Amino acid sequence: MAEYFEPAEEVAARAKELKSFKMDFFGLTNKVAIVTGGNTGLGQAYVVALAEAGADIYVPTFAQEGWDETRALVESKGRRVEFEQVDLTKDSAAESVVKNALKTFQRIDILVNNAGMIRRNPLLESKDADWDAVMNINLNAVYHLSMAVLPVFAKQESGKIINIASMLSYFGGKFVPSYTASKHGVAGLTKALASEASAFNVQVNAIAPGYIATSNTAPIRADEARNAEILNRIAAGHWGETKELMGGIVFLASAASNYITGTILPIDGGYLVR
Template sequence: MSRNGLERMFSLSGKTALVTGARTGIGQAIAVALAEAGADVVLLGHQDNMQETERLVAETGRRHRTVLLDLADPSAAAAGVQGLLAEERIDILVNNAGIIRRAPAVQYRERDWYDVMNVNLHALFWLTQAVAKPMLERRQGKIIHIASVLSFQGGILVPAYTASKHAVAGLTKALANEWAALGVQVNAIAPGYVATNNTEALRKDPDRNEAIRSRIPAGRWGEPADIAGAAVFLASPASDYVNGHVLVVDGGWLAR
């Protein structure tokens, strides 16, 4: 394959991507990587503090737009994106937004359970449904969910997060079964232990930090940039025959 052919295979030129939870961490890294691959980017967050991500996207030369939408209210997710869909053709959806609440299962609060499920699963589904409708009409689109290694394992002290990420992996396969023949690829990325806001408590605990790091064959925590390449692949023409897959990016954690 020629260099030009390889570049076309991974090019996102002419595409527009919507990335949720794009302010920091994995979402920010994915948004910037998609822009570097040629996509214009819509940055979705619930607070008006997207300036750093906006600057990084702008430095790639691609257009960006910020949308404020609180995914803690799942019923508002689909309604809140309708104005955007009337103005923008969304070719790529990355459902990255997520929260985590830690507590022993026997002490877990009802509010925390529903808060996690609302953001990580319910809003994800309703937002995906809304964005997918025009994709299906065009018979073209890419949807990428951010799952987790806890889509395969139980974790410790995170029952709601684990349940939500198992559900995201299952939903990825269910949607792929319905939409693959209609030109819309639905896949997921399952990051391992990545240095983000969600894992700050673990990294600050010396015992847990060392226990996790020492179990990772790569010998280190992941960085948000480690997830970005997988997202570009799943958003690009290179993955047109990849459907319903949960791509693990974990430094070898699950192989241990």
């Protein structure tokens, strides 16, 4: 077999390409992110992470809870945050949010579709009103906001959409059929949007948080049997901490992930591998 020698010009070109990689690729200096429901909980963590990386933030929320705390956290990073009180399930809410964010910051680079809710009921006690409420915010609002921001991203030929999926994007769960259906829908929508948005240099991805120690999961952790069941499936051996989600958001929002699209990134301590 003849030995192959790579042409000198190809060697030089590859070396130049390798040298072009910088840690700045992970930075978000002077970028602008919309983070829905970023005033409390995990959404607030995403806001702080993006601000730490250099972004200014626009936060549409249903209530004003946590505004002052979130503002203080963002401003401590030397970045700016503005809030809008809005019901994202209402007609034209998505278009209004995008318009107001542009008016405030003159640009949008990142959309994090974080706002969501869950309703728990045994199957035979499920109510149509619960189904509609969950689907409207967890899936319909994600679609409408994505569609509202995509023309902006297409025009500037860049942009990042990050959706929030779930372990219940993979499993059926119990007592939460509406939430499970909505999160399966988020995974599918992420892939569908990514398939076409790539033509505009827009990447659409999602993270799927695992079992994170928050106030929402406190009742489950307090249930000795259920807590043990969950821990036995987490390869890392512990419930996730909020800070362990923050790096994934920054990565998917940054230029370092420009060749990643249509991906659902589990941040689950290895829950899915067991």
